[in-house]
Amino acid sequence: MGTEERKRREKEKRRELIIDAAEEVIRKKGFESMTMDDVAEETELSKGTLYLYFKNKSAIYLGLAERGSRLLNRRFAKVLTIDKPGLQLIRQMGEEYLDFVREQPIYFHAFIYYESIQDLEFLQSDPIAKRCEENARENHSYITRALQIGMQDGSIDDSYDAKQLAVMIWASSRGLVQVAYLKNSGHHSALLDDIELDIESMFKSFIHLLGEGMAKKE
Amino acid sequence: MGTEERKRREKEKRRELIIDAAEEVIRKKGFESMTMDDVAEETELSKGTLYLYFKNKSAIYLGLAERGSRLLNRRFAKVLTIDKPGLQLIRQMGEEYLDFVREQPIYFHAFIYYESIQDLEFLQSDPIAKRCEENARENHSYITRALQIGMQDGSIDDSYDAKQLAVMIWASSRGLVQVAYLKNSGHHSALLDDIELDIESMFKSFIHLLGEGMAKKE
Amino acid sequence: MGTEERKRREKEKRRELIIDAAEEVIRKKGFESMTMDDVAEETELSKGTLYLYFKNKSAIYLGLAERGSRLLNRRFAKVLTIDKPGLQLIRQMGEEYLDFVREQPIYFHAFIYYESIQDLEFLQSDPIAKRCEENARENHSYITRALQIGMQDGSIDDSYDAKQLAVMIWASSRGLVQVAYLKNSGHHSALLDDIELDIESMFKSFIHLLGEGMAKKE
Amino acid sequence: MGTEERKRREKEKRRELIIDAAEEVIRKKGFESMTMDDVAEETELSKGTLYLYFKNKSAIYLGLAERGSRLLNRRFAKVLTIDKPGLQLIRQMGEEYLDFVREQPIYFHAFIYYESIQDLEFLQSDPIAKRCEENARENHSYITRALQIGMQDGSIDDSYDAKQLAVMIWASSRGLVQVAYLKNSGHHSALLDDIELDIESMFKSFIHLLGEGMAKKE
């Protein structure tokens, strides 16, 4: 019977609804201020019920991170279908990343939360945590793929190791984007204003810089 | 008499001792888990006394961030005294940054905390918060200086705007370093292990990449 | 099913039990000295649970005031059923009031607390505060009724405005009674002892004085 | 030498200054919210010094009550010098009382505080508490005197006991005035507004009522 399967799917649906609610709450009150009561109220479920779907509050945050990384991967996957030189794909991914964070800063916050988890035991046993890990790998592989394409079409210097380069691009972009995220919240704005630098153009400039760095020199 | 001056210095000293204690506590229990009770016990002061030196718990975290940014600036300032091409100075600063975060991850966490503060009113009125802001500017100016040196000695492409470039370098390094920080805490290790990538060499590689990107092309 | 109704009633019951406990604590320790811990211990509930029934400590005090004013109203209502001239009813109400305060000084203290609340916003929004206000009005209307009866049966001078007179009687009795309350707590006793004045007879005397004042003159 | 005397006087002066400061603080922050820090800052003395002049915080409040009762007595004493029938004097005292409370509600609050003190031991040993007691007696004697005058000039019914009557007048006026005090703070205003009753006229009306009650009937 597919009855078990149906149950599983319904459970998954509920989980998604709870994460929806969490997003909504965070949007209203901020990430750290979200309480289980808030989520219960938003879902119109009882607090106890939440614990049937999520082991604890952390798991909800984790659920957000998982969803976020899934959505981001979807964007990256789509970029890979475009028929352009590898370097262009990398640039496109950068744009996607920036857009994603600006549109859905909650997920970015959730990523940071996920990364702050120390409990290794938990990270390796919890299924959602594992899915986050998988998504991170997938994400990494998309970037790697784009780099490999670039190395083949000659737009990217093939003396680099693609996988390593991917990590670097990912990590450094993350830094840039975090600044963008901060700027949105008014931080460092004085400094950034001084330089007459808007995020958009800075990010473009950075991608250009990276591009120069990894472009093939003849 | 400098009696008033002496008092002021002693007060400052106490403040430093309390921050020392906070560091110690965080080292033992983690950043978020630090409580005022912990700090009181570590200092061997009463809880009430802490509030004579710090308005609230936040202020202690801020004190950490201030100290951290001060220490980092000291390192950067020292780099500027070295007689080498600008590009080398930038590389050296990168190394310093990485070392700093690895040796004293607490400060990095404090930076993140500082940046997470939303209360603009507070940021602009609190003297320590203001010093943090100043330190950030100073930090930025060290990087800018190194870049300008490089542009003059021909090691760095002078078609970039030095100040903008400084922000990009700072922000992207931040991203890299954050990964280093995560790795220290066991995170993402699976991914990074796969790539047989240690932070050290990744960072070097990244600096090289940036270097290529901003190197003067004839 | 009346299951929801039953729940509501049980919740109300719990509230009453908590107020009972508060009374007991105040009896032992005094009004201002009552702490939430005390109440929790007395109720044999956890501190957290108290906050399920009362928003904060203030709300418990308010609950006391509400209960007190309700009980007092019950006494006044009963007086109105007696078949006697209006002036006699007023006297009887006076007696009731005095008895009430002497038997349950806690409520009197709670009234004073209630009256000391400044936060208008709160007074108008909190349901219990509103009920206190209503009870005060009801109380006032009982006195007014008695006066009107007296004016009709000729025992009270009808050149006064009944409502205004009611306020005066209420307010002045309040003053007398407060003295009684003080005396119970050993205050001013020297002065009052000198005058060989016990509360009982002073109050009677006062009511007589008022009675003379408002009695119809031909 | 009068050096000791001078010292005593200077000490008294300091005490007065501290009470001045307390008044100022209460005016700004409210009675219960006054802290020793506030007073220290306002006086520009150190907190420790306050304790050289006042045994504890209670003693400052008590000092306020003492000063208040002294000031009130001064007003009552002046009334007694007027050449009018006793009943008029009583009325005048009522007016004075009302004015006093409206102009200086702080003292009224201090009276209430004084009366709330339970510690009999303290009341009988502390010199300021004793002076409060004396002032209360003095106050009572002024009212009594006015009544006696009225009984002699025929304006007041001499079948009452003057001393007892004085207590009643004092206590009931206190009640009225407390309502005035409440009204100022926005309380019960709905009720009182309904009755279109302003304090001024209510108080007048009350004094008239009392006057009728104690007027000599032939």
Next chain:
DNA sequence: TATGAATGAGCCTTCATTCAT
């Protein structure tokens, strides 16, 4: 599966008072 009442450890903060100088 769903509920929601109950828990209770834990946290930050305040403030009257003391005491060494």
Next chain:
DNA sequence: TATGAATGAAGGCTCATTCAT
């Protein structure tokens, strides 16, 4: 007499989590 740093008990309140129904 004056200081003001230090104290430390106390207090109100929050919130993730559990469990009997």
